[in-house]
Amino acid sequence: MADIAATLRRPFPEQIAAFRARLGDLVPTARWDDIRRSAHDRAFMVAGATKADLLADLAAAVDRSISEGLGIETFRAEFRRIVDARGWHGWTGEGPRAGEAWRTRVIYRTNMRTSYAAGRMAQLREAGFPLWVYRHGGSLEPRLEHLGWDGLVLPVDHPFWATHAPPNGWGCSCYILGARNLAHARRLGGRMFEAPEGWEKISPRTGAPVGIDKGWDYAPGATVTDTILALRKKLDELPPRPSIDLIQSWLVSDVFKTWFAAPRGLSPLVRLPEEAAARIGAQRRVADLSAESALKQARAHPELTPADYALAQLTVDDPTHTVQDSPLSLVFIRDADDGHLLVVKATRSGQGLFVTSFRRMSARAVERQRLIDRLLRRE
Incomplete structure (x- = not known):
């Protein structure tokens, strides 16, 4: 009990x-x-x-x-x-x-x-x-x-x-x-x-x-x-903490795992801090993962699991680095305890706010990418 x-x-x-x-x-x-x-x-x-x-x-x-x-x-x-x-x-x-x-x-x-x-x-x-x-x-x-x-x-x-x-x-x-x-x-x-x-x-x-x-x-x-599903979409109107807790509970549920296997529509993924959303002019605070982005991510990074996506909020809440990639995008980077880097990219599009990229990169992969970036800069 x-x-x-x-x-x-x-x-x-x-x-x-x-x-x-x-x-x-x-x-x-x-x-x-x-x-x-x-x-x-x-x-x-x-x-x-x-x-x-x-x-x-x-x-x-x-x-x-x-x-x-x-x-x-x-x-x-x-x-x-x-x-x-x-x-x-x-x-x-x-x-x-x-x-x-x-x-x-x-x-x-x-x-x-x-x-x-x-x-x-x-x-x-x-x-x-x-x-x-x-x-x-x-x-x-x-x-x-x-x-x-x-x-x-x-x-x-x-x-x-x-x-x-x-x-x-x-x-x-x-x-x-x-x-x-x-x-x-x-x-x-x-x-x-x-x-x-x-x-x-x-x-x-x-x-x-x-x-x-x-x-x-x-x-x-x-x-x-239908009313329940419509009210769920009002996560933006809740105070930050309940909103984040609700999103996290969704991400660790069996239903999100089913959505992740065959995505359609939108799934809430992270809630941005007020100052972060203001930096890219976003009216919303909750950033969604679209089915299109989820499928693209699955093709590019098949190693990612639903459990990995539950780490996205931690990356946004406590990043090691934050980079403004463009006037409409912020990239949050966090050094994870296991030697990996977690990377979340949030992008404003019209009135919407979306997570357009999520990565969990090994230290070795990070070093390779840094080497490639240095070589490209020399050219």
Whole structure:
């Protein structure tokens, strides 16, 4: 569970965008089921919270927990402060310490897990995986049905996912992985390739398919995928540190690895310091890697891996040298600890900002290049 909690506290752009898609509609409610199923994709609520200022404060506290990767104890302290300041009484769990711990845990984990799932769904759909793999989250008290779905591999358009995309209940930590083909799915733990018989059977007790808690028979984020992807593109509007953290989380994700193998469109790569962007007259701060540049780089430097690209931000943040290559371009150079040189070239083009070159050069290669440069200068 500690590993799962650590993962959920590691924010990424789509997860933050998924939660912020809800903030335009703060809904006063008396009961937890006043809002049902996919309506949660576009609305924020806390059962029993009916005042606008209280809801706004709670929403802001959850947003900070998600976007800054804060732990549950920090959220609990914020919750206590808000409840006291707003004079909220009569909420379920109020009074005993155990009750407060339970209520804050439900609010924290539910929002963390549903926003995480919604963000991941946006990533999976953008990456174009044809198959999805259901994986059990490894909870200490597993639901038998969820264990039974572990390793299930189905096409992304199978109706199973419309109701069974996790989380599938309170405390559920199941998740989905994307696969390019059946062999890839097997490597990810896939072992069943047909939906189990009776998967769509409805429980008369919950009104949801058997094995899914009441109100959880929907796919978090499915109705707002386009909104999530659009909000992710607003990295430029965030303060530097959250923006950089989000870009880094994207670069170390499996979805970036898939993008890197077959790039299309743009991928955010680094955020320039204010003074660096000003030197080349850039209005933007986040520099993208285009599919064209990624393919060109792959041909010229096949040794580069997605993990190498995650070092680009360090080069920009703490360069050994910075050279203004032209009025529109800056080159950042960093002497790495392993004897390599890291080189990032950022170029302004119109209203855009792009990384047009990234190199990881060995010391030997650097010496060869210096020798060639000296010879050329003599000519």
